[in-house]
Amino acid sequence: MNNNENIIEIRNVSKKFGDKCILNNVSISVKKGEFLTLLGPSGCGKTTLLRILAGFGTADSGEILINGKDITNVPPHERPVNTVFQRYALFPHLDVYENIAFGLKLQKVPVDEIDRRVRKVLKMVSMTDYEDRDVDSLSGGQQQRVAIARAIVNQPQVLLLDEPLSALDLKMRKDMQIELKEMHKKLGITFIYVTHDQEEALTLSDTIVVIDDGDIKQIGTPTDIYNEPQNSFVADFIGESNILNGRMIKDRHVEFVGHEFECIDEGFGENTAVDVVVRPEDIYIMNKTEGAHLTAKVKSCTFKGVHYEMFVDTDKGYELMIQDYNAFEPESEVGLIIRPADIQVMHKERLCNTFEGELIAEDKVEFLDAEWECLPQQGLSVGEKVKVEVDFSKVDLIDHPEDGNIEGEVAFLLYKGDHYHLSIKTHGSYIWIDTNDIWDKGDLVGINIAPKDIKISKCDD
Amino acid sequence: MKRFFAQCYIWLLLIVLYAPIVFIAVFSFTESKVLGNWTGFSTKLYSNLFTGNMQGTGSLMMAIQNTILIALIAATVSTILGTIAAIGIHNMKGRTKQTITFLNNIPMLNPDIITGVSLFLLFVFLHISQGYLTVILAHITFCTPYVVLSVLPKLTQMNPNIYEAALDLGATPFQALRKVLLPLLKPGMISGFILAFTMSLDDFAVTFFTRGTIGLDTLSTYIYTDARKGGLTPELRPMITIMFLGILILLIIINLRKARAARNAVQ
Numbered sequence: 001m002n003n004n005e006n007i008i009e010i011r012n013v014s015k016k017f018g019d020k021c022i023l024n025n026v027s028i029s030v031k032k033g034e035f036l037t038l039l040g041p042s043g044c045g046k047t048t049l050l051r052i053l054a055g056f057g058t059a060d061s062g063e064i065l066i067n068g069k070d071i072t073n074v075p076p077h078e079r080p081v082n083t084v085f086q087r088y089a090l091f092p093h094l095d096v097y098e099n100i101a102f103g104l105k106l107q108k109v110p111v112d113e114i115d116r117r118v119r120k121v122l123k124m125v126s127m128t129d130y131e132d133r134d135v136d137s138l139s140g141g142q143q144q145r146v147a148i149a150r151a152i153v154n155q156p157q158v159l160l161l162d163e164p165l166s167a168l169d170l171k172m173r174k175d176m177q178i179e180l181k182e183m184h185k186k187l188g189i190t191f192i193y194v195t196h197d198q199e200e201a202l203t204l205s206d207t208i209v210v211i212d213d214g215d216i217k218q219i220g221t222p223t224d225i226y227n228e229p230q231n232s233f234v235a236d237f238i239g240e241s242n243i244l245n246g247r248m249i250k251d252r253h254v255e256f257v258g259h260e261f262e263c264i265d266e267g268f269g270e271n272t273a274v275d276v277v278v279r280p281e282d283i284y285i286m287n288k289t290e291g292a293h294l295t296a297k298v299k300s301c302t303f304k305g306v307h308y309e310m311f312v313d314t315d316k317g318y319e320l321m322i323q324d325y326n327a328f329e330p331e332s333e334v335g336l337i338i339r340p341a342d343i344q345v346m347h348k349e350r351l352c353n354t355f356e357g358e359l360i361a362e363d364k365v366e367f368l369d370a371e372w373e374c375l376p377q378q379g380l381s382v383g384e385k386v387k388v389e390v391d392f393s394k395v396d397l398i399d400h401p402e403d404g405n406i407e408g409e410v411a412f413l414l415y416k417g418d419h420y421h422l423s424i425k426t427h428g429s430y431i432w433i434d435t436n437d438i439w440d441k442g443d444l445v446g447i448n449i450a451p452k453d454i455k456i457s458k459c460d461d
Numbered sequence: 462m463k464r465f466f467a468q469c470y471i472w473l474l475l476i477v478l479y480a481p482i483v484f485i486a487v488f489s490f491t492e493s494k495v496l497g498n499w500t501g502f503s504t505k506l507y508s509n510l511f512t513g514n515m516q517g518t519g520s521l522m523m524a525i526q527n528t529i530l531i532a533l534i535a536a537t538v539s540t541i542l543g544t545i546a547a548i549g550i551h552n553m554k555g556r557t558k559q560t561i562t563f564l565n566n567i568p569m570l571n572p573d574i575i576t577g578v579s580l581f582l583l584f585v586f587l588h589i590s591q592g593y594l595t596v597i598l599a600h601i602t603f604c605t606p607y608v609v610l611s612v613l614p615k616l617t618q619m620n621p622n623i624y625e626a627a628l629d630l631g632a633t634p635f636q637a638l639r640k641v642l643l644p645l646l647k648p649g650m651i652s653g654f655i656l657a658f659t660m661s662l663d664d665f666a667v668t669f670f671t672r673g674t675i676g677l678d679t680l681s682t683y684i685y686t687d688a689r690k691g692g693l694t695p696e697l698r699p700m701i702t703i704m705f706l707g708i709l710i711l712l713i714i715i716n717l718r719k720a721r722a723a724r725n726a727v728q
Contacts, residue, residue: 054625054629055628056625056628056629075628075634076625076628076629077628077629077630077631077632077633077634077637081629082629082630083625083626083629085622085625085626086622087620087622088620089620089622089623089625089626090626091623091626091627091641091645092645093641093644093645102627102630102632102640103630103631106630106631106632106636107631150630151629151630154630154631
């Protein structure tokens with residue numbers, strides 16, 4: 001069997017509900033026998049994508065190939081995939097055996113073969129003595145096992161799993177993760193797994209696709225995704241991390257938290273603004289300050305079971321999270337060391353807010369579907385398309401949405417050591433803001449920008 | 462003391478509610494031609510009713526036969542129509558769904574006389590000669606909303622992925638309907654059928670206006686005509702009693718089914 005063969009090709013799939021974009025030009029290739037996880041926060045579009053794969057939803061554009069065959073318009077019952085649903089979706093009027101045999105009976109498989117196959121999968125999910133039980137009399141975990149058995153008994157080429165463990169308690173979930181992984185090995189078929197639980201994704205997957213707001217943020221192996229996140233969303237979503245503004249001084253030299261560090265990244269150019277990620281377990285913390293890269297004062301120390309989690313204030317006023325097996329007393333002075341290989345440098349996704357706009361009067365400009373006052377513009381004519389730039393720190397957020405020039409919702413927060421970087425969603429587009437104030441995800445805010453902070457220039461094209 | 466009055470009130474209400482039917486039931490066991498005269502205990506009216514030894518037996522039997530036939534056909538057809546409609550309504554969204562549910566409720570609240578007269582006018586307007594067909598059509602019309610109302614809750618209670626799970630396992634949409642959806646909706650459909658059946662049995666006004674002039678009688682129109690022709694035929698008293706008991710038993714069955722379903726849901 002050729003192991004590099006792609007069993008599924010998702011090509012440029014887009015989907016909208018109303019004017020809300022759920023999937024934005026998503027392309028993924030899945031290898032035969034791979035365990036691929038679609039990971040993202042709730043509402044990011046991962047379940048929609050899975051439903052499109054199963055045939056319950058249709059894409060607005062793009063195509064889906066299984067084994068090189070276009071199945072974009074094939075109805076669900078003719079697709080070589082089977083689904084394990086989030087809330088099991090067992091048939092309550094049938095017992096365990098009949099639930100599992102449902103698909104085989106439809107295919108007119110001979111009775112003795114049905115019997116053999118049902119017993120085999122029941123054994124596989126360790127439910128051998130339950131075949132005559134009513135499905136409603138089973139516990140959540142048992143129902144989930146029946147749901148998995150019902151799907152794999154049909155020997156699909158691809159098994160789709162929609163957050164199958166989310167309704168189970170923690171202990172049960174851990175056990176089922178191990179069983180799923182073993183089942184995947186034993187069956188040798190392709191698993192496509194949807195979850196919002198990053199730990200689950202790291203444990204189970206061969207490949208993780210991180211999705212946010214309908215966009216693929218990164219595709220990679222669990223170690224790639226964890227150790228080398230490509231953007232601040234992935235760094236923040238997977239595991240704990242310190243994400244900081246930094247500056248690439250030259251190759252292998254980066255500056256952040258007010259200090260210069262050696263790193264192993266090259267090719268960012270000189271004096272380039274970058275984002276820097278340091279995992280909390282990668283910062284070495286010690287009592288003596290000689291030989292340390294920087295010094296800090298411990299602010300808090302919490303026992304987390306295996307390790308202690310500490311927040312420290314560095315000498316230049318940045319807050320860092322550190323995990324270590326040893327506890328350090330709050331208020332104590334400590335030295336910190338960060339090794340070059342533990343510093344992950346990422347390109348900044350943007351340096352300031354940039355919008356396309358139109359000058360509608362000498363001192364009025366339209367962008368983000370609203371009119372803004374700006375300083376009188378010279379050299380630009382009214383009605384001209386213009387490029388509008390606003391610094392992250394020059395945008396004002398107001399508690400009462402109706403007091404702002406436009407309204408928005410806090411969609412994503414990132415703590416950058418000494419300030420918050422917020423993504424505010426407004427009318428389907430985003431505006432990014434640096435602030436010291438504390439906001440929560442989902443807060444509705446008003447947005448104002450002072451006329452002098454709106455920089456207008458000619459359109460590039 | 463307070464308890465005593467509360468008890469009295471309940472009993473008074475029940476007496477007022479059930480006095481007429483008890484009255485008829487009691488006087489079904491005497492031979493007197495005039496309702497209200499007790500001439501000693503007798504089951505003669507019952508035996509007359511069953512042996513056909515009474516005036517107008519033929520047309521009474523015909524009326525009973527019509528009533529049951531019409532109720533069966535109307536209940537069956539409206540169960541099918543109502544179930545399909547309920548599935549459709551369930552799959553609608555937002556405003557449309559609200560509107561259709563509201564429109565479904567109106568015929569149930571509409572006075573029978575209005576339904577009857579408007580159907581009568583409609584049939585006249587469409588030049589449909591009135592008789593069996595129009596009565597059955599009319600009964601289907603007012604029975605269907607009740608079926609919709611008893612099937613809809615079953616759909617809302619159902620896990621929304623169940624139908625999709627059937628498709629996923631290789632069932633065509635029709636197979637998924639037959640093997641998964643219908644068995645799960647069956648309790649609602651049976652309740653709906655019984656409800657439609659009793660509504661049809663019970664109906665007077667709509668039948669009266671849509672039966673035309675071919676002499677089609679159902680029980681209710683027969684009794685009405687009979688009572689206007691110089692007093693109720695005495696044999697109708699035992700018949701009313703039997704009918705009341707029949708409906709009572711049906712209601713008890715429905716309630717028992719509901720109680721059992723509720724118990725299962727709790728478990």
